[in-house]
Amino acid sequence: MNMDMEALRAFFAGRVIGRRIEYREETGSTNTEALRLALEGTPEGTVVVADAQTEGRGRLDRTWESPPSKNLYLSVVLRPDIPAVTASLVPLMTGVAVADVLSQHCPGRVRLKWPNDVLVGGKKICGMLTEMRTRGDRVQFLIVGIGLNVNMRKPDFPPGLRNTATSLQIETNCELDRLDVAVRLFEALERWYRIFLGGGRDAIREAWLRVADIVGRRVAVVCGDAVQRGTVAGLDASGALLLEGEAGMQQVLAGDVYIERL
Numbered sequence: 255m256n257m258d259m260e261a262l263r264a265f266f267a268g269r270v271i272g273r274r275i276e277y278r279e280e281t282g283s284t285n286t287e288a289l290r291l292a293l294e295g296t297p298e299g300t301v302v303v304a305d306a307q308t309e310g311r312g313r314l315d316r317t318w319e320s321p322p323s324k325n326l327y328l329s330v331v332l333r334p335d336i337p338a339v340t341a342s343l344v345p346l347m348t349g350v351a352v353a354d355v356l357s358q359h360c361p362g363r364v365r366l367k368w369p370n371d372v373l374v375g376g377k378k379i380c381g382m383l384t385e386m387r388t389r390g391d392r393v394q395f396l397i398v399g400i401g402l403n404v405n406m407r408k409p410d411f412p413p414g415l416r417n418t419a420t421s422l423q424i425e426t427n428c429e430l431d432r433l434d435v436a437v438r439l440f441e442a443l444e445r446w447y448r449i450f451l452g453g454g455r456d457a458i459r460e461a462w463l464r465v466a467d468i469v470g471r472r473v474a475v476v477c478g479d480a481v482q483r484g485t486v487a488g489l490d491a492s493g494a495l496l497l498e499g500e501a502g503m504q505q506v507l508a509g510d511v512y513i514e515r516l
């Protein structure tokens with residue numbers, strides 16, 4: 255055991271992501287737990303990992319299914335010294351990092367869905383929830399939450415999700431070591447976070463668009479009662495989706511994207 259801890263510490267030496275790891279057998283939400291630690295001043299790169307969540311959260315009060323012993327539920331504390339308005343690329347950066355890891359298992363089948371989903375074969379395998387605290391107009395910290403279905407089998411999903419959700423186990427027919435997936439995820443996040451901090455915003459947008467494969471497609475974006483329709487032109491500098499519609503170019507800041515089939 256000590257040997258393992260030493261090896262893990264050596265692995266994370268000099269890195270940001272994973273420099274402190276807090277493991278919980280069960281927690282309400284790793285994002286809530288990470289928020290608590292961030293308010294207490296935990297260093298950047300702290301990760302909260304849980305085996306199970308009892309109140310896993312998506313956007314807009316949606317639930318994230320988080321049964322024990324199956325998947326990865328984790329939240330990373332980031333403290334970039336940047337204006338808050340430039341933080342909107344962080345969710346896209348996270349998606350690109352997750353896609354890097356998943357592409358090792360499912361090459362050519364991983365797609366990013368704006369703003370925060372990762373799909374394999376058209377089904378949702380990962381959801382991300384980024385939350386931010388600001389101080390004045392600057393970022394105080396960000397909590398990047400990632401829920402990744404690793405060893406979930408079809409019957410483990412509630413019936414309503416069985417046709418829309420998937421896992422690495424379902425896609426590859428292999429049971430995977432969650433720790434191994436987590437370590438590769440930390441590595442990918444470290445790589446892309448350095449690119450982000452180094453000003454590589456174009457690289458992030460380009461990588462995101464490549465994996466999303468959505469430019470030129472007709473989509474409907476639903477946000478509450480509002481629906482915006484158009485052809486995807488790309489992402490603007492802040493990571494907002496650009497739609498070419500009848501009224502010209504529109505910027506989409508929030509919503510769920512549906513590809514319209516002709």
Ligand code: BT5
Binds near residue numbers: 314327328381419
């Ligand atoms: C998300 O929200 O996709 C963000 C999910 C973030 C979860 C992580 S887990 C670690 C951290 N701690 C938290 O409390 N949250 C983060 P959204 O785009 O609103 O999608 C939510 C929808 O995805 C639900 O309404 C379901 O339709 C679907 N869903 C729920 N659980 C799922 C699962 N395990 N796999 C696939 N789809 C799921």
